[in-house]
Amino acid sequence: MSEAFRQLGMPTPGGIVCTADHASNHVPADIALGIPQHLLHEHIAVDIGTEAIAELLAQGHGIPAHIAAVSRLVCDLNREETAPGLVPEASDGHPIPGNVGADREGRLNRFHRPYHTALEQWLAAAEPALILSLHSFTPRLATSDAARPWQVGVLYNHDDRAARIAIPMLAAEGLKVGDNLPYSGRDLNYTMNRHAEAQGRAYLGIELRQDLVQTPHAHTRWAALLANIAQRVASALA
Numbered sequence: 171m172s173e174a175f176r177q178l179g180m181p182t183p184g185g186i187v188c189t190a191d192h193a194s195n196h197v198p199a200d201i202a203l204g205i206p207q208h209l210l211h212e213h214i215a216v217d218i219g220t221e222a223i224a225e226l227l228a229q230g231h232g233i234p235a236h237i238a239a240v241s242r243l244v245c246d247l248n249r250e251e252t253a254p255g256l257v258p259e260a261s262d263g264h265p266i267p268g269n270v271g272a273d274r275e276g277r278l279n280r281f282h283r284p285y286h287t288a289l290e291q292w293l294a295a296a297e298p299a300l301i302l303s304l305h306s307f308t309p310r311l312a313t314s315d316a317a318r319p320w321q322v323g324v325l326y327n328h329d330d331r332a333a334r335i336a337i338p339m340l341a342a343e344g345l346k347v348g349d350n351l352p353y354s355g356r357d358l359n360y361t362m363n364r365h366a367e368a369q370g371r372a373y374l375g376i377e378l379r380q381d382l383v384q385t386p387h388a389h390t391r392w393a394a395l396l397a398n399i400a401q402r403v404a405s406a407l408a
Contacts, residue, residue: 172239173198174247174285178225179234181296186400188235188302189289190224191248191361192217195241203243204267213308214261215241219383219392220304226393233302233397236289243269245281248305248361256282262311286364293365300332300404301373302396303362306380307352320348321382325355325375329367332374335403343395352377372407374400 181187195216197203209215227233238247242258243266249256257269257277293301303325309318322345326333333349340347350356355375359367366373376396383392 172284172288174245174281175239175288176237177234177288177292178228178237179232181234181292181298183296184299185296186233186300186302186404187293187296187298188224188227188233188304189361189365190217190220190235190237190304192242192246192305193221193224193237194239196239197241197244201244202268205243205264209264210241210243213306213380214264215243217242217304217306218380219306219378219389222386222389223378223383223393223396224304226389227302227304227397231393231397233400236292238285240281245277247282247285248358250360251278251282253360262308286361289361289365293369293371297371299372299408300400301362301366301371302400303366303373303375304378304396305376306378306383309379309381318348318352318379319346320351321345321379323348323351323353323377325350325353325359325377326373327355327359327363327367329372331407332372332403335406336374336399339399339402348377372404374403 195210224235224237228235246256257272257274258266259269322340324333324337337347362373
């Protein structure tokens with residue numbers, strides 16, 4: 171057991187796996203962030219819907235999942251070790267006073283490094299054909315007036331092999347698809363940069379709009395759709 175992550179299912183060589191870096195809003199009892207409790211249920215603390223969808227992918231669709239077990243406000247697992255936002259002192263206009271002067275090295279050793287070491291070993295043991303990187307995004311940032319109309323985004327940095335296949339597939343499902351939107355994988359892509367791009371592994375970076383992933387019915391629908399898309403992408407890449 172680890173404070174930083176949990177794993178569901180057993181990867182198989184040449185299969186598909188899922189990662190969910192921001193799936194949890196858990197804050198350990200010995201860490202005080204100094205924020206109102208309701209913020210732990212908002213996008214600054216957790217990628218809403220991703221935990222349930224990752225669980226369904228593992229339990230119902232044969233896509234094992236490596237799932238974060240700590241809030242991004244404690245330690246953002248999808249950031250470089252040197253990134254200012256690794257232990258955020260503010261997020262979308264909300265101050266996080268408990269993180270001011272926090273022990274970054276302690277958080278790295280306790281959460282970030284165990285998460286990535288385990289993921290590294292998990293992937294090396296199986297060498298999957300495709301990694302499905304699962305995130306979600308708020309329809310609108312509090313610090314911006316701009317709406318985010320996309321229902322799903324496909325993110326990538328340099329390796330867009332899977333993205334180029336998946337984008338038209340998702341569009342064919344009647345979805346409004348963001349191509350490296352609502353933000354670019356060229357800016358924020360640490361986990362996939364490290365474990366996929368640096369290793370030559372194909373990956374599909376998916377962002378789901380959070381108002382569309384808030385109910386069990388929606389979780390079931392998205393899990394089935396993403397499993398189907400991921401399997402078709404993996405076949406096309408083979």
